[in-house]
Amino acid sequence: MFLKINQLHTYYKFKKTIFSPSIWNYALKDFNLEIQRGDFVGVVGESGCGKTTLGNTLVGLIQPYSGEILYQNQLIISPKVNLLNSVLSLRRKIQMIFQDPYSSLNPRHKIKKILQSGLFLHKLATRKNIMEKLEYYLSLVHLNKHMLDRYPFELSGGQRQRIGIARAISLEPEVLICDEITSALDVSVQAYIINVLFELKQKLNLTILFITHDLSLVRHISNKVCVMYGGEVLEIGNTKTIFSNPKHPYTKALLNAVPTLNRNKKPAILEGEPPKTDTIYDHCIFYNRCPIKKEVCKETKPRLEKLNSREEHFSKCFFYSDV
Ligand SMILES: Nc1ncnc2c1ncn2[C@@H]1O[C@H](COP(=O)(O)OP(=O)(O)OP(=O)(O)O)[C@@H](O)[C@H]1O
C-alpha cells in the first residue's frame, strides 16, 4: 500500500486559563484511509471536521494520540515513532501547501531565501547548483527568476500561492497535501492554479490530497472522494460513484447543499448542530441530524464497511441502501 492511515486519533489538549482544567478536542477519531500512488483524492466536509488536522498529522506537524501512518509499508508516523533520519527522509516525501498564501511565507525573507532554506536543510542542493534548481522549480509553476529578489508582499495572491507550491515540490515529494489552496483566490486564478497542479501531477508523478469546500471542483478534478464529519470518515469512493450514488445521508446532504443555476432548485441546508468536539460518541456521529436514523444508530456505532466487491466504496451507515 502506498499511503495507509490506520485508526488515527489526533487530539488537542488545551486550557482556557492556567488554573482551569484541561479540555480535550477530539479532532480526528478512528480515521482510516488508503491511498494508491497517482490518486487525486478530494477531502471534503464542513468547517471544523478535521481536514487541516489530517494534513498537519500527515506531515508530522502534530503528533497523533494513537494510530499510525504507513508510507510504502514503512511506519512514518505514530505516537511512538522516533525522528530517526530514515523516518525524516521518508517524511520529506509528503509535503503540504497551506490555505493562506499570505501567512505561509515569511514576510521578512526574499523568495530566494524562502525557497533555498528547505533545499539546503535536506541537502538537495549545493551553493553551486542552487540557482539552477531555484529557476527550475520557479519555471514549473510558471514564474521567472526575477521573483527571487522580491519579498512576499510584492506578489499577488496567486503568485504567492505558486511560490508555496514551488517550495513544496522543491523537496521532491511524492505526496502533496493541498489545504484549500485556492479558497483565498478569485475564480480565474483558481483555474490557473489547478492547471499548474495538474501539470505538476503528470510531470512529477504526484499523488494529491486536495482539501476543499468546493464540491464542484472536487467533482471535476479528483478521482476519489473522502467525506469527513466530526473527525471521522463517513464515506469514501470513486468520485463518479459518490456524486451519482452517495451511500451516506451526510454525503447526500452535502451534495444537496451545493447551489445550482436552476432557480427552482434551492440548496437544501442541513439542519441541526455539528457534533461536539469535546465528546467521543459511542453511537453514530451523524445521529442527531440524520433523516433516516433508527433506534440501532443510537445504540451502536457503525463501522466503515465496504459496500460491494466491484469497487472501493465504503460507507459508515447501517442503512446505506436507504440513502
Ligand atoms: N491548535 C488547536 N488547538 C485546539 N483545537 C484545535 C486546534 N486546531 C484545530 N482545533 C480544533 O480541531 C477541530 C478540527 O479543526 P481543523 O482546523 O482541522 O478543521 P477543518 O476541517 O480544517 O476546518 P476548516 O474547513 O474551517 O479549515 C476543530 O474543532 C478545531 O476547533
Ligand SMILES: [Mg+2]
Ligand atoms: Mg482547515
